[in-house]
Amino acid sequence: MSEPVQMLDEGALLDRVQAPDGREILDAATREVIGRAPVHTVADLDAAVDRASAAQPGWAALGHERRSELLLAAADAVEAHAEPLARLLSREQGKPLNGPNARFELGACAAWLRATAGTVLDPEVLVDDESGHAELVYKPVGVVGAIGPWNWPLMIGVWQIAPSLRMGNTVVVKPSEYTPLSVLAMVSVLNDVLPDGVLAAVSGDREVGARLAAHPGVGKVMFTGSTATGRKVIEASAGNLARLTLELGGNDAGIVLPDADPTVIAQDLFWGAFVNTGQTCAALKRLYVHDSIYEDVVAELAAVAEQTPMGPGLDEGNVLGPVQNPQQLAIVTRLVDDARARGARIVTGGGPAPELGELFYRATIVADVADGVPLVDEEQFGPVLPVIGYHDVEDAIGSANRLDVGLGASVWSGDRDRARAVADRLQAGTVWINSHGGLHPMAPFGGIKGSGYGLEFGVEGLKSVAVPQVIHG
Template sequence: MSANSEESSEQGDIGRIDSHNPATGELLGSVQSSTPEQVLAAVEKARIAQATWQRLDPKERGKRLMHVRGGLVERAEEIAAQITAESGKTQVESLSMEITGLADLVTYFGKRAHKILAPERIPLHLMKHRASYLHYKPRGVVGIISPWNFPFLIPMGEAYMALLAGNAVVLKPSEVTPLVADLGRELFIKAGIPGDLFQVIHGRGDIGAALINSNIDMVCFTGSVATGRKVGAACGERLIPCILELGGKAAAVVCDDADLDRTAQALVWGAFANSGQICASVERVYAMESIHDELVSKVVENTRRLKHGDPKDMQTDVGAVCFPRQLQVARELVDDAVEKGATIQVGGQQVHEDKGMFFQPTILTGVNQDMRCMRDESFSPLMPIMKVKNEEEAIDLANDSNLGLLGYVFTKNRDKGKRLAERIQSGTVMVNDVLVTYGLPETPWMGVKDSGLGRVHSAEGLRSLCQARHVNHDQFFTLPREMWWYPYGDKAYKRALGALRLLFGRNSRKGL
């Protein structure tokens, strides 16, 4: 996800961080920025608390953390209202995407973590008298730097996974949406988690840097590619692992046999949900020339039906833009496309400027690959649709990007859909659907190219929050000495040569 969590909005008092409603400009509240000294103190308190927490087995940790789900359900409407007020997404999206998504994550891993993190036996093909096991041990203190586009689901989901793995957490949320993070931590504390085990610090980029350079053991960062490189470099200097969730420029390939009614609805939701501020958003569409015009007509028709405005209104489909910079990006990309010959089919304007930050859901046609709207991540409600000759051209253009998080294919032929999906260079490719894979906890969320490193969710994602420890021990019997120990000499050499020929010599000329 490319929400620039490290960027600051305009503030007055450098020690105070104000939170504003992007739909109205209303001041929602303020938090005090942490100091570098407070960051260090938070990390040390977390480390002390983690020493006790890590001694609980994963099943007990999962049982205790399951109480978070009760708070989510009981306070769902309160939390959704806070998310909507601070991020500008609609009430429906706050509830279904952020709160329900976290509840499912808690439920899924809470019931399965003890199996996922159980010691794993590694069968040995030689040395059968010994046994090897892989153990998953907590890393210690995990630092999380989270974005504004999903100010509840991303930080609370990552915190939950880290805690479940036996770690402590120090979270620095985006300075654009600080209040939601405090509310999320409150849920964990009321669920019975020790206060020092999960701490929230507030600040801008300098506080994020202070957290990375403190005595933490791992970093989970969601933000821009540029800052992700800096985070990765800083972690490399300290030789600590990091998970980097960075940008996306998801391409949708629409084949000539696609169900155009379903495809048009999917593309509209995939491009404009959360005002396009999702790293998995449909940011470019490649449509076969035989169905291009009909697809455009259906997409425009669906877009015109959207209600755009007050995110608190339950009838609203598309809410506000959360971050001022994204309004500027949207205007720049639309202007660039029009100057180079593109046509605005619908939208293209900032609206309700006196009330807040809103940009119309926008469809662009007549675009080409050299336009910025096809190359730069927009993270705003833009959908450029490009006409292509065939599937080969579409796949080549889809892969012509430095980003590779999500990709989409639309076709009635499932075999073709799977075949094309395997050729798109992305961490995840969906066939005939959009966006929802972040909400599948058993599957990995990951990117290739500049979209990041590591993965979250899935068994692998949970294990990546642990230190893998290989233990090899004797079983059955223990020999007085091993044949490869000292002393060496002629006999040792002959034994080694004989063993080589016995084990590997018979079929050496036949290859594998």
């Protein structure tokens, strides 16, 4: 049995993981210092991989049942610390406590740990007749290197950690330089119930991330982030032929068909785009609306945007927060300013909100734009949604498919069969009908084209962090 989990508040969690001489981490909303993140080196990473390699055979030998029990204990530990972790996450990442944000993210961490613990991957009988018997089984890869992003650092971290551990691998996590403290704190909580050496987090710069992708002791790399960085991960992993799961950038398109009711879909459209203040890979980032209802959809979206509270995340009334970092704010500002200069109509928002804080940008709806405008063609990754009109659904489908991304897409209609016919023609790893961005731990998730490859979640997610073996006889 695992030892009872020691209950820690936010300050105690910080004290566990921060370093007195480390790098200052600022509150995304107030720009005050939260704490100091350790700056680990390549040598620290090498030592972590060595420890993980040494621990892996014993972890695998525990068997699926015992590993699942420990994942369930890990879920309990996360739930026991959900509030202090959510508060630390809110300060570091910027997302508010409420809405589909920090508390939601901690709930998802526990839910995915439990779902992964309960997912069964049985041997598959391939041949069983007079010619012989053969079955397919899955074995651990060894050490998994998990390189995480700053937008959903804890939830995506669990997406990488949970299946890897479930299949008998050990894991070395490299969190984003923007959100290391919350990840280090969550790993510390998980390690209260896991055996020594099974899970480690190394907080360092890009050199450390590059070494993790290229490390000869790592058999699998899981990366979530930009397409440009994903290409570098591929290059770095070539030397050791590490297996890869890459969840890269998206510029998800939504198509609103003429029979949709703007008043019915407006809230779901808004949150499909503005979840986590628009800083989500599979958020709705360009919306194509039939010209017969175009102005109504634009007006309804603007009304929702204007009524949705934005501000510091620890204020219980807010559900939209800041852009997480100055570099991303500069991208958002550039794209909106460029669209304005090209004649786009800024329906609401369109600029910073300095009265809220340095990194706040108003929820923005942009109309009268077209394909080819950078705001449409590039991933804005912030609180902005361009709305593009169309007349012929064939043109909308062509527009949705024309970019070299394919993470998610959505179709909005009062006629499900009609929506399904359009959905079948969209080039994306996931297509939603009358919603956007919702995920389920048993439904595989992954991108196509420039949005990466490999699947996460469910049985397919377990297979992706294992090596297949066919046994004859």
